[in-house]
Amino acid sequence: MKRIQNALYITKDGAYLHKQRETLLIEQKVEGEKLKLMQLPIHSIGSIFCFGNIMVSPQLLGFCGENGTHLAFFDMHGRFLANVVGKQTGNVLLRRQQFSVTELAATTLAKHIVAAKIRSSRMLLLRFRRNHTATPQIEQAIVRLKQIIEQLSAVTAYDSILGLEGEAAAHYFAAFADMFKGNDNRQLFDKRTRRPPKDPVNAVISLLYSVLAQEISGALQGVGLDPQVGFLHKERPGRNSLALDILEEFRAYIVDSIALKLFNNQTLGAKDFTQDCLGGVTLKDDARKLVFQAYQAKKQEEVMHPYLQEKVQLGLLPHVQAMLLARHLRGDLAHYPPFVIKK
Template sequence: MTTALNTLFITAEGTRLNKEGECVVVTIQDEKKAEVPLRHLRSVVCLARAWLSPELMESCVEAGIHVSFFGMTGRFLARVEGLPGGNVLLRRQQFRAADDPGLTLRIARAIVVGKLVNARQFLLHARRDAAEESRVPLEEAAHRLSGHLRALEHSADLDQVRGLEGIAARDYFDAFPALLKGDARRFSFDGRNRRPPRDPLNALLSFGYALLAQDCAGALAGVGLDPAVGFLHEDRPGRLSLALDLMEELRSPVVDRLVLSLVNRAQLTPEDFRTEAAGAVLLKDDARKSFLVAYQNAKQGRVQHPFLGQQTTWGLVPHLQALLLARALRGELDDYPPFAVR
C-alpha cells in the first residue's frame, strides 16, 4: 500500500478497505496498516485483489473519487465512478490537446526527452562494468544521444521530434551488441527488427515491449484517459497510440534492462527459441513463462521517482506517469514531466 498524487495504491493481496468517519481504513490480515482522509484522495487503484466495503464505495462515488481495478498481471479490469466524475471532461481535454499542434509538440518532445535521457543513462551505467572493447561503442552512442537531446530543444514541429527519435533509436540499438557479455555474445543482433522479429534478442524485446504497452494502456484507462489518442504516435485503427507514447520513456530501464539481465546471466539462451517457417523467431513455451515471471518480479524493483522525489516501484511508474499526464492536460501542471532517470 502506498499513496502518491492523491492516489491510494493497493498492492497487497487480501487488503480490506473500510470507511471510518471520513477516512479510508486499510487493513491486511486484520491488522490496521493505514488511515487516509477521504478529502485527500482523488482515486483508489487496486493492483491486487482487494475488498472495499459498500459504504466506502458509496462515499467514493459521492465524493468523485474513482476506483480502478487491475488484474494480477496489470491488465485493466474496470473503473468505478459516479456521475460527478471528471472522466468526460478529461478526455475532452485530451482530444483538444491532440488536435493542438503546439500542445502536441510539447508533450511529444517531453516524451522523447524522457526516452533519450533514460537510454543514455542506461548505456553509461552499462559502460562501467563492460569489457574494455565494449566501452568505446557504448560511450560513443551515449555521446550521440546527448547531441540528439540538444537538438530536441530546438525542434520546431512534430516531424522533427519523430525524426530525432528515430535516429536516436537507431544509434542506441547500434550499440546494443556491446551490452552482451560472455556466452550471451552467441545472440546475434543486427539492429532492431519486428513484425515479425527475426532473431532471439528482437523476439525478447518485442515480447517485453508488448507487455509494457499493455501495462501503460491499463494505467491510462485507470485515470480516465483514452489509450488510443496519442501525441507522439499517430492515431491508427486498433493502435493504442497514447500507451505507446507512455511506454517510450520506460523501454530501456524496464524491458531492455530485463532482457540483457536474462541473457547475460544465461537464464535464457539461444536454445530457448524456435524459428517458424516464415522466419519469425519466437520464445518456446517454458521460456515464455520464465520471462513472464521475471517481468512481474522486475516490476517490484524500487526506484526513485525523479519528479515526485519519492521511492516507488517500477510497476507503479506507468500509473504515476498517467496521473501526471492527466494533471498536465487539466492545466494543473505547466508541462508533462517525463520519467527521466538522473
C-alpha cells in the same frame, strides 16, 4: 501498498477497504483475525487503485461516487478491469481536454517524451560503460545521443522530432548489440526487428514491450484518459497510441535492462527459442515463464521518482505517469514531466 501524493495504491492481495466515519480503513484477514493495515482520512485521497483480489464495501463505493474519489480496479498484471469515477473528476471532461490539445501542445509533449526516451537509452549505455569495457560503437552512441538531445531542444516541427528519434534509435540499437557479453550472446542480437522478431533478444523485448504497453493502457484508463489518442504516435484504428507514447519512457530503463540481464547471466540462450519457416523467433514455454518472472521481479524494485521525489515501485510507474499526464491536461501542472532517471 504505496501512497503517492493523494493517490493510494492497494497491492495487498485479499485486502478489504471500507469506510469508518470519516476515514478509510484497510484490513486483511490473517488466520481468521482482522488485521488493520492502514487507516487515514478519506477526504485526503483523490484516487484509489486496487490490484488483484481487493474487496471494497458498498458504502465506500457510494462515497467515492458521491465525492469524486476515483476508484479503479486492475488484475495483478495491471490489466484495467473497471472504475468508479465521481462527478467532480468525470472521464468525459478529462477526455475532452485530451481531445482538444492543440497541434503545438501535442508536438511539445511528443518532443519531451522523445527526449526522455533518448536520455534513458543513453543512461543505459553509460551504466554499461561504468561496469564493463565500452566498444567504439558504444562510445560513439553515447556522444551522438547527447548531441541529439541538445538538437531536440531547438526543434519545433513534428517530422523533425521523428527524424531525430529514428536516428537516435539507430545509434542506440547498434550499440545495444555490443552490450551482450560473449561470442554466443553476440549472435543473439543484430538489429532491431519486429513483426516478427528475427532473433532471441528481439523476441524477448518485443514480448515485454507488448505486455508493458497493455499495463500502461490500463493505467491511462484508470485515470480517465483515452489510451488511443496519442501525441507522439498518431491515431490508428485499433492502436493504443497514447500507451505507446508513455511506453517510450520505459523501454530502455525497464525492458532493455531485463533483456541484458537475462542473456548476460545466461538465464536464457539460443536453446530457449524456436524459429518458424518465415524466420520469426519465439520463446519456448519454460523460457517465457523465466522472462515473466524477471519482469515481475523488476516491477518490485523501487526508484526515487525524479519529479515526485518519492520512492516508487517500478510496477507503479505507468500509473504515476498517467496521473501526472492527467493533471497536466486538466491544467494542474504547467508541463508534463516524463519519467527519466538522470544517474
